[in-house]
Amino acid sequence: MNTTLPKLHDRVVIDREHLQELFVALASKGYQIVGPTVRENAIVYDTLVSVNDLPIGYTDEQDGGTYRLKKRSDKALFGYAVGPHSWKKFLFPPVIRLWQARREGNGFEVVPENTEAPKLAFLGVRSCEIHAISIQDKVFMRDDYSDPTYRSRRNSLCIIAINCGEAGGTCFCTSMETGPRATSGFDLALTEVLSNEQHFFVVEVGSQLGSELLQTIPFRAASKEDIQIAENIVTQTAEHMGRSLDTTNIKDLLYRNLDHPRWDDVASRCLTCSNCTMVCPTCFCTTVEDVTDLTGEQAERWRKWDSCFTMDFSYIFGGSIRPSTKSRYRQWMTHKLASWIDQFGTSGCVGCGRCITWCPVGIDITEEVRAIRASESLSTQATKEQQ
Amino acid sequence: MMQTLEPILAEHPFFKGLKSEYLQIVTGCASNVRFNKGTYIFREGEEATQFYLIRQGKVALEIFAAQHGPITIETIEAGEVLGWSWLFPPYRWHFSGRVFEPTRAIALDGKCLRTKGEADHDLGYELMQRVAQIMLDRLNATRIRLLDIYSDLPGGKL
Amino acid sequence: MTAPLLDPMVPKQYRIQRIHREIPDTFTLELEPKDGCEIPQFATGQFNMLYIFGVGEIPISISGDSNKRRPLVHTTRAVGTVSKAMRDLKPDDIIGVRGPFGSSWPVKQAEGKDVVIAAGGIGLAPLRSVMYHIISHREKYGKAVLLYGARTPADILYRRELELWRAHFDLEVYVTVDRATGSWRGSVGVVTRLIPRAPFDPQNTIAMVCGPEIMMRYTVAEFEKRGVAKENIYVSMERNMKCAIGMCGHCQYGPNFVCKDGPVFPYIKIESLLTKWEI
Numbered sequence: 135m136n137t138t139l140p141k142l143h144d145r146v147v148i149d150r151e152h153l154q155e156l157f158v159a160l161a162s163k164g165y166q167i168v169g170p171t172v173r174e175n176a177i178v179y180d181t182l183v184s185v186n187d188l189p190i191g192y193t194d195e196q197d198g199g200t201y202r203l204k205k206r207s208d209k210a211l212f213g214y215a216v217g218p219h220s221w222k223k224f225l226f227p228p229v230i231r232l233w234q235a236r237r238e239g240n241g242f243e244v245v246p247e248n249t250e251a252p253k254l255a256f257l258g259v260r261s262c263e264i265h266a267i268s269i270q271d272k273v274f275m276r277d278d279y280s281d282p283t284y285r286s287r288r289n290s291l292c293i294i295a296i297n298c299g300e301a302g303g304t305c306f307c308t309s310m311e312t313g314p315r316a317t318s319g320f321d322l323a324l325t326e327v328l329s330n331e332q333h334f335f336v337v338e339v340g341s342q343l344g345s346e347l348l349q350t351i352p353f354r355a356a357s358k359e360d361i362q363i364a365e366n367i368v369t370q371t372a373e374h375m376g377r378s379l380d381t382t383n384i385k386d387l388l389y390r391n392l393d394h395p396r397w398d399d400v401a402s403r404c405l406t407c408s409n410c411t412m413v414c415p416t417c418f419c420t421t422v423e424d425v426t427d428l429t430g431e432q433a434e435r436w437r438k439w440d441s442c443f444t445m446d447f448s449y450i451f452g453g454s455i456r457p458s459t460k461s462r463y464r465q466w467m468t469h470k471l472a473s474w475i476d477q478f479g480t481s482g483c484v485g486c487g488r489c490i491t492w493c494p495v496g497i498d499i500t501e502e503v504r505a506i507r508a509s510e511s512l513s514t515q516a517t518k519e520q521q
Numbered sequence: 522m523m524q525t526l527e528p529i530l531a532e533h534p535f536f537k538g539l540k541s542e543y544l545q546i547v548t549g550c551a552s553n554v555r556f557n558k559g560t561y562i563f564r565e566g567e568e569a570t571q572f573y574l575i576r577q578g579k580v581a582l583e584i585f586a587a588q589h590g591p592i593t594i595e596t597i598e599a600g601e602v603l604g605w606s607w608l609f610p611p612y613r614w615h616f617s618g619r620v621f622e623p624t625r626a627i628a629l630d631g632k633c634l635r636t637k638g639e640a641d642h643d644l645g646y647e648l649m650q651r652v653a654q655i656m657l658d659r660l661n662a663t664r665i666r667l668l669d670i671y672s673d674l675p676g677g678k679l
Numbered sequence: 680m681t682a683p684l685l686d687p688m689v690p691k692q693y694r695i696q697r698i699h700r701e702i703p704d705t706f707t708l709e710l711e712p713k714d715g716c717e718i719p720q721f722a723t724g725q726f727n728m729l730y731i732f733g734v735g736e737i738p739i740s741i742s743g744d745s746n747k748r749r750p751l752v753h754t755t756r757a758v759g760t761v762s763k764a765m766r767d768l769k770p771d772d773i774i775g776v777r778g779p780f781g782s783s784w785p786v787k788q789a790e791g792k793d794v795v796i797a798a799g800g801i802g803l804a805p806l807r808s809v810m811y812h813i814i815s816h817r818e819k820y821g822k823a824v825l826l827y828g829a830r831t832p833a834d835i836l837y838r839r840e841l842e843l844w845r846a847h848f849d850l851e852v853y854v855t856v857d858r859a860t861g862s863w864r865g866s867v868g869v870v871t872r873l874i875p876r877a878p879f880d881p882q883n884t885i886a887m888v889c890g891p892e893i894m895m896r897y898t899v900a901e902f903e904k905r906g907v908a909k910e911n912i913y914v915s916m917e918r919n920m921k922c923a924i925g926m927c928g929h930c931q932y933g934p935n936f937v938c939k940d941g942p943v944f945p946y947i948k949i950e951s952l953l954t955k956w957e958i
Contacts, residue, residue, distance in 0.1 A: 461957030
């Protein structure tokens with residue numbers, strides 16, 4: 135039992151064999167722990183009971199339209215990038231009931247839902263994912279209105295971050311300035327250090343809760359060398375990004391090029407399968423469904439994840455506003471990289487690369503931007519030559 | 522002293538910006554007219570000898586359909602121009618013009634203007650330009666009406 | 680009693696006082712809260728989400744008088760599942776109401792200026808509240824002009840009211856139809872043709888336009904041609920809506936949420952979008 139608790143921003147070291155104590159500490163504070171685990175040949179996010187549920191000794195190989203789980207030669211706990219799940223499924227559940235209503239006389243009585251939720255601890259949150267959560271915070275918790283489901287989960291959330299030791303094949307967080315190092319928004323941030331002789335975690339305290347959790351976990355103060363090793367790991371990661379995206383004036387670039395022929399090009403490849411919107415940690419579109427039981431006495435309104443790629447997403451009487459694949463892809467990409475900035479003050483993209491990995495035909499958002507940027511300057515060149 | 526029609530023509534949108542020397546020439550072909558409600562100013566098929574700058578009132582362009590009687594295609598009102606058939610062979614009215622509301626107009630002698638236009642092609646160009654503009658506007662307006670944008674039919678919600 | 684604070688996602692029960700058939704397939708609902716509470720104040724141009732138990736919910740513009748607290752009035756066309764079911768409701772039936780939502784017509788900015796309302800078809804419904812507002816605050820405005828285009832004389836919405844307004848000495852009302860039938864002796868032609876002759880000062884006018892998108896595009900162009908500045912022209916857009924509070928994402932129009940940043944937009948804000956296909 136440690137008597138002097140570390141302060142905010144202090145760095146400590148926890149040995150690998152003591153990491154289970156973190157699980158115990160969280161559980162004793164009433165948290166339900168969710169985090170990465172191996173299932174169906176992928177690393178997904180699910181309930182964790184102990185440190186052994188983590189994807190020990192696994193890594194992933196990712197590229198456009200490709201995801202492969204591979205065994206590592208070591209026993210790293212967090213030696214992979216991100217999988218098809220994002221944390222949004224816990225804060226912003228894919229399917230929820232908004233309310234029920236019972237027919238009463240010729241009217242109806244609405245019964246609102248109880249929005250209380252379990253206290254969640256996310257264990258193994260990458261920096262890009264912390265940014266994604268704060269991006270969704272801006273969507274769901276506004277000054278004028280907050281989604282009660284999101285808010286109740288978000289306010290009791292504990293975040294144990296992990297600084298990436300591996301850059302994924304489709305990662306570009308450095309381009310989006312969202313990582314690989316977690317700088318804020320966490321209770322504890324871990325950096326895994328694994329070499330032949332040692333296996334430990336350099337842990338940064340990010341909040342009062344983080345400090346309290348350390349009360350029951352054996353730790354020692356981090357030395358200058360420990361901190362340096364941890365920083366080197368992250369620097370290495372930053373230098374090995376799988377992709378890059380030039381965000382210079384990207385909002386104006388896309389707004390200017392709504393009629394660029396590249397949209398037709400990507401439309402010839404896109405299947406509008408909406409995988410990208412499902413795996414994207416910031417996509418937030420939903421639909422509402424009103425249903426009744428067979429007697430017609432009981433009605434319910436449900437909210438479900440939706441995607442701007444569906445045909446009837448934009449339907450109004452007479453037809454859809456965006457019937458073509460081209461218009462729907464353009465909507466998704468310009469919303470994510472451009473309109474989002476006008477709407478919420480930041481980009482909607484955190485550079486996690488999921489949309490690239492999980493696109494069945496490997497459409498690469500970084501490539502699409504590159505193509506538009508490149509051929510735009512080419513076309514102005516052509517005009518100049520003609521003059 | 523009798524007031525000439527020149528200032529009145531100069532005011533009408535059709536002749537806006539026309540050089541005063543041309544305006545004088547054109548005034549020579551102009552006369553002041555008024556029509557009572559119900560009058561047929563011209564009928565489908567008749568020789569189109571004049572056209573009209575409407576100053577006040579309402580004239581309906583009509584076509585006669587068997588079993589249905591006369592159908593109003595469009596109404597021409599103050600500030601608008603009625604008739605362009607005077608400028609193009611065979612110089613015949615395509616529709617009838619019935620007065621819906623008492624109308625005051627400037628009648629312009631088509632043959633007179635055609636002759637002046639032949640003699641001075643610059644004047645002819647000015648007239649052509651103005652008539653072309655009217656036809657363009659009417660064509661676009663008609664295209665929009667063809668779309669039937671208020672229709673209840675699926676696809677009618679535009 | 681005053682209305683309790685409402686959850687914007689939960690419908691409140693309103694009783695149908697009256698259903699009035701306007702023109703074919705278009706009807707007006709007059710609603711009162713079932714519990715007798717006050718109806719929330721709305722601004723002209725705003726809309727509510729109207730819910731039929733077990734059937735569904737649709738956005739409908741409020742078409743009543745914003746200066747009168749009751750009843751709550753909506754006019755809509757019966758074109759889809761929900762609106763058709765709504766048309767078949769009877770007085771005393773209950774409808775769920777969420778709202779009011781959205782931005783409003785610039786009746787404050789228009790004070791001291793001429794006001795021109797240009798409406799096409801059902802577009803007259805969200806603009807009717809502007810007419811009511813102008814009439815009850817007549818001294819605050821200069822010239823008040825209404826230009827209305829309908830398909831045929833039988834499709835003229837609120838015909839009686841239009842005739843009543845036309846009889847006012849201080850209102851100018853011009854109605855035109857795309858296609859004449861029977862004994863119609865009024866104007867025949869597109870509504871844009873009414874703009875060049877309409878009696879307003881383009882340098883000191885606020886124009887408000889609502890109707891099918893094509894009609895709005897051409898009408899805005901005609902106002903610009905006449906010299907009305909872009910910042911003084913307003914349009915009302917329509918998009919698919921599910922939540923009406925800017926969270927479901929369906930109503931996005933460029934970076935704008937039509938439910939929250941609209942449905943009323945100053946033309947200058949969406950100028951580049953209005954001519955873009957499939958945006």
